[in-house]
Structure formats: structure tokens, C-alpha cells
Amino acid sequence: MKRQVTIKDIAYKLGLSTSTVSRALKDHPDISSKTRTAVKELAALLGYRPNRIALNLRSNSTRTIGLIIPEIEHYFFSAIINGIEEIAYKNDYSVMVFQSNESYKREVINTNAVLTNRVDGVLVSFSKETNDFSHFQKLIDNEIPVVFFDRTTEDLPADQVVADDYQGAFQAVNHLIEKGCKRIAHFAAPQHLQIGKSRLAGYHDALLKHNIHFSHELVFLADTFETARKTAHEILRKPNAPDGFFAVNDISAIAIIKAAKELGKRVPEDVKVVGFENSKSAAFSDPELTTVDQFGFELGREACLMLLRRLKEGENTDFQPVRKIIRTKLVVRNST
Amino acid sequence: MKRQVTIKDIAYKLGLSTSTVSRALKDHPDISSKTRTAVKELAALLGYRPNRIALNLRSNSTRTIGLIIPEIEHYFFSAIINGIEEIAYKNDYSVMVFQSNESYKREVINTNAVLTNRVDGVLVSFSKETNDFSHFQKLIDNEIPVVFFDRTTEDLPADQVVADDYQGAFQAVNHLIEKGCKRIAHFAAPQHLQIGKSRLAGYHDALLKHNIHFSHELVFLADTFETARKTAHEILRKPNAPDGFFAVNDISAIAIIKAAKELGKRVPEDVKVVGFENSKSAAFSDPELTTVDQFGFELGREACLMLLRRLKEGENTDFQPVRKIIRTKLVVRNST
DNA sequence: TTTTTTCTCGCAAACGTTTGAAATAAATTA
DNA sequence: TAATTTATTTCAAACGTTTGCGAGAAAAAA
Known part of the structure; x- marks a missing residue:
């Protein structure tokens, strides 16, 4: 087992004390330039590398x-x-x-x-x-x-x-409304998470701004691919289906698009979807996903x-x- | 600054030596059960937590x-x-x-x-x-x-x-051939990488197996979204365009699909594409991407x-x- | 030459832990 | 009771550094 070279080794070979070597290596003014260079040269030669663990212990x-x-x-x-x-x-x-x-x-x-x-x-x-x-x-x-x-x-x-969850959510939903959506669903994250609350609040306030009634029936807990897909399937089949979705993340949004396609609905003509994250997948999905960039x-x-x-x-x-x-x-x- | 409680603190409070405390904590047989429990109790009380840095230094x-x-x-x-x-x-x-x-x-x-x-x-x-x-x-x-x-x-x-790059590539290309592809391009990784070589070899040998001529003109260095998209655009426009693509990763494959769509070609009818990785995006793309799972x-x-x-x-x-x-x-x- | 100052350097302790060996105390045997 | 064994505990060194302080030597000042 090749031991790591230490300050002691250098000190011994040069007939110096460890203190001097230590000081020489960090250009302490007390050390003569002669010994300083000698120490540094030998250190380089031997491939000395300070032992971080010892440093850690000391500091x-x-x-x-x-x-x-x-x-x-x-x-x-x-x-x-x-x-x-x-x-x-x-x-x-x-x-x-x-x-x-x-x-x-x-x-x-x-x-x-x-x-x-x-x-x-x-x-x-x-x-x-x-x-x-x-x-x-x-x-x-x-x-x-x-x-x-x-x-x-x-x-x-x-x-x-x-991230500015509230603002992002607000803009997203505002955008959906401006694009003509009348009935917008929100796929939300668990409400004990701050992001869950903030994004819901943004959704809520954007509706409010446009005098659209906020209904708890349009808010669903669905922040994974599977739950979102299943939930989207269920509600898109109902008579009074939403024409817009604001999902709490891209995965859910993509799941919604998938569900919509599977039910023969066109995106964005029949259903508009916006996600949250701006993941790589968002750019690759078809159609490419409108989403809120979180700047991770x-x-x-x-x-x-x-x-x-x-x-x-x-x-x-x-x-x-x-x-x-x-x-x-x-x-x-x-x-x- | 609340100092971390050490073995010394315990030793001092109990009127013992650090050695005894150390041994007591790790059930050394030399230590009497009385002091052992005393030490352990006090350690728990004070929230003692061995200092990993010291351990590191020693070991x-x-x-x-x-x-x-x-x-x-x-x-x-x-x-x-x-x-x-x-x-x-x-x-x-x-x-x-x-x-x-x-x-x-x-x-x-x-x-x-x-x-x-x-x-x-x-x-x-x-x-x-x-x-x-x-x-x-x-x-x-x-x-x-x-x-x-x-x-x-x-x-x-x-x-x-x-990963079994060779086998994966072989299967992928074999699959393309069995699906009827006559002219298959390969978007490869740099050839100084082992994965670049192996996947190319798999591609090569699968062609060989079906007596399809291998041509360097159908192998392109393209392992990012941008280069793959650009390259695909170029070659899909040519008269003798490939009807199948084996890409070295999913990103490139998705880029190929995108390029094909942009040129009005249908996937998989006109062009078939298979990737390598089985990323999340592969499942989300449209059409969903055939790919080789690398089991990361x-x-x-x-x-x-x-x-x-x-x-x-x-x-x-x-x-x-x-x-x-x-x-x-x-x-x-x-x-x- | 003596005193003071300036340069260099070494001593020793410290960081928190483990561990072989020595020391003490207790128990057993002769 | 003395000698021996056994049980329990402490000592001290070690891991690789840094750093306050003291010391010797050389240089400068008196």
C-alpha cells in the first residue's frame, strides 16, 4: 500500500521541522526563500498533496x-x-x-x-x-x-x-383565457406543499381577474403521469369537459395531451394545455408544450x-x- | 458557536478516560456493564455523535x-x-x-x-x-x-x-430490417468512445446478416439534438433518402422524427426510427419512440x-x- | 564589544478518535 | 496471608495539519 506523501516526509528528507515545511508551502513570511523553494520543489517532485481529512479535523x-x-x-x-x-x-x-x-x-x-x-x-x-x-x-x-x-x-x-410559482401560474392561466378557454381545469400538487398552494392561488387569481367562476370541482390532485392521465381521461369524457388545462408540472401536462389524443380530441384546437417546468420533454412532445420555465x-x-x-x-x-x-x-x- | 459534544466531554463528566468511553460505546468486552450503560446513557442524553472527520483521519x-x-x-x-x-x-x-x-x-x-x-x-x-x-x-x-x-x-x-451496446444496436437494426427498411442510416457517437464503436459494429453486423451493403455514406456523426436535426434534414431531402434510422441516443432519434415531420414525411410509414436509451422522452414523443433500453x-x-x-x-x-x-x-x- | 533588532526555524499543543500496552483493583487460588 | 489470575481502567501514541510562542543565529545599532 503506497502511503500518501505527507509533510513529515518532506520535513525529514530536508532535515526540517513540519512547521517549517507547512509554512514554506503557504509562503509564510518567516521562511527564507531558500528553504521555501527547496520545500516546494521537493513537494512537487514527490507529488505532495495536502491531506484534506487532517485539514478538516483541524478546521x-x-x-x-x-x-x-x-x-x-x-x-x-x-x-x-x-x-x-x-x-x-x-x-x-x-x-x-x-x-x-x-x-x-x-x-x-x-x-x-x-x-x-x-x-x-x-x-x-x-x-x-x-x-x-x-x-x-x-x-x-x-x-x-x-x-x-x-x-x-x-x-x-x-x-x-x-420559483415564482404564483406569478408563473397566473401567467399560464391568463394565457389560456386569452387564448379563448372558458373552462379551465387545474391539476395540482399536494396542498401541504408551498408550490401546491402558490400555483393554485395563481390559477385562482387569474380566473378572478377575468371574472371566471372558480370551482373546486375543476381542481384535481394529479402530479404524476399516471394519475394525470387517468384523471384527464375521466373528466374529458364527461359532457361538460374543460377546454383548458393548467398542470402543475410538464409530466402531467404531457399526460393530459396524451389522454386528449386518445379520446380523439385535438390539441390545441379542442383542448389547450400548459405545463410547468419547461423540461426537455416539453420541447419534444407533440404538439410542443406551452409551459412555465422554472429556471432550475x-x-x-x-x-x-x-x-x-x-x-x-x-x-x-x-x-x-x-x-x-x-x-x-x-x-x-x-x-x- | 455550540460545540459538538465529544467523547472527552462524556469522559470528563463521568470521571473516566476517553479510552474507556470509546470502548464502552462500542461494547468492548473489557468494559464493565455498569460503566457501559452509564456512558451510553450520557451519550444519548447529550446527543453525542461520533466525529466522522476524526474517524476518517484515523482510519x-x-x-x-x-x-x-x-x-x-x-x-x-x-x-x-x-x-x-x-x-x-x-x-x-x-x-x-x-x-x-x-x-x-x-x-x-x-x-x-x-x-x-x-x-x-x-x-x-x-x-x-x-x-x-x-x-x-x-x-x-x-x-x-x-x-x-x-x-x-x-x-x-x-x-x-x-451496457450491451453491440447487442442492443444489432437488435435495433435487425428490427428495422424486419420491419421492411431497405436503406438504414446510423447516427453515431464519436468513434473514440467505446459506445460509438460498439453500436456502429452492431449496426454493421445486422446489415451484414441480412446481406445489406454497408456504406460509410450512411453513417453520420450526430449525437445531439441540433446536429441530428440538421443532418436528418439534409439527408432526408436527397433523392435516395433512407427509410430507416438507427440513432445512438433518444435525443437524436427524436430530432430525426421532428425533421421527418417537418419535411412532411410520416413516421413510421415513410421513415422508421429507433433510438437508444429508453429515456422518459422516448415514451412521450409522438409517435412514441422505439428504443433500446440501457437500464441505467x-x-x-x-x-x-x-x-x-x-x-x-x-x-x-x-x-x-x-x-x-x-x-x-x-x-x-x-x-x- | 555589547545590546538590540531582525530573520529563520523548531517545540509542542491541538483537532477527536482508536488501540496496544501498562497499571490498578478485584477476585481467585495456593 | 501471599501469590496468582482476572477484570477493569488509564496512558500514550498515532492519524496529518496548523500555529502561538520561544529560541538561536545573524544582522544592525549603539
């Missing part, structure tokens, strides 16, 4: 951030990870990824893993199942900065970065930047949680 | 694996990450993710990052740009086990996990399992690289 920090996320396979989340990794990379941080798979139990385990790994800070978007937040409180109690993104809560004193990459960047800012702050005397809202943008395509 | 291992991957946003890769994380989680390992963004330079930096982070092992799928592998050799020289997946090379003595999740699992096996082995006297091939499966849908 009690790991330059690592933990990421707890529901499902990597969702385009939106992978875009977010992309943004996070980008910023982390630029600031010489590493990212540890933990998936909750939308499971509360697993999320709690992840939270512990993040703690034992002694990450410097945590980014989290919690699972759909989660409505108790005490595991995150534990992070905060341990003085680990936490930034929530996308799936957030007001129940915790923590920073948040979210931006969101990830911002969340990570916010966390790094907190880490730089350190000792936060009086903590004031910040809530950052990332603009959304309606991308109009052929489904409306 | 010179981090229970962390590094993952170097081109782009998280690709469905295939995120599926792989999913599989990796699954296995890592079950074995109490954490995963550090580094994206190369298909850049050789960035990949080299990632390799260094992985080294300084002292991960126990590395999983890598290298970038399209990479054809010099000395940075990976550095990992091997440092006795860090490496497993390559998907994008692999024979130039390094390392384990590999790949399985592949990720296997790669991680193989790495963990190597880690358990430790001291490998005579290292014999293993190459594991994950079966692929043709998923027939409406594009053929």
Missing part, C-alpha cells in the same frame, strides 16, 4: 455541502443540481447528494447522514410526504446553515429559494450562493431568514 | 465515493446516479458528484478534486473530449479503485460496467457494487480487471 469544516433532494431523475431537479454543482465548483466546495425518493423516513435518515458527514451546510428540497420538520430543526440546532429550495416551508427559520439551473445557483454566503458569515448573531424568488417565464409553444 | 478512509460524470441532466446519467446512490446508501457510503460537462479540462480538475477529497473509490464515465487517460492513471497510482461505466476504455487496467439504474447499481467489492478486497495482490456487461432490451413502440 472543523469539510468544504462540503450536503444536498437532500427528492428524485434526481426529474429534469427539474437535475437542472438544479447542475446549478448547485456549478457554484460549488467555482468556490471549491464539493457536493454530497442524498435522495429521499419522496420518502419522509429516508429523508430523516439522509438528514442524519448529512450530520455525521459533517458537511458545512445543507441544501434541501423535501419530500412530498414531509410535513413534520423536526429533523431539519436538528440541523439548525447544530448550527449547520440550511437553505430550502423549491419545496419550502414557513415553519422553520431558514433561507429559501423558490438558476434556482440551483441561487440556492447554493445563498448557502455559501451564510457560510462566509459564520457566527450569525441575529439570524434573519431570507426568501429569494426566482422569476418564471411563460414559454408559449403549440399546445395552446 | 484513512472516508466512506465516500467520488462520481465523475459528464452531465447530470441527461436522463441516462441521472438514472445511473439513482442506481449508484441506492447501493451507496444501503452500504452506508456517501456519494460526491462532480460534473465534467463533457470537458476534458474540467474532468482533469475533477480528478484532482476527487483525490484531495480522499474518497475511497471513484466511479467515472468520461467526457466526449477525453482520449488521454493519464489523469485516471493517477488515481490508480494512488491506489484508489476506479470503475468505469458506460464510457470506458481498454487503455487502462480498470473495472468496467457497460441497473448499470449504476452494478458499477457501484463492483466498486464496493474492490474496496472490501483492499490490498489487491494481482489485480484482474473485470468487465461487466448489462443486458439491453429493445422496446418496440410506434416509431417503427
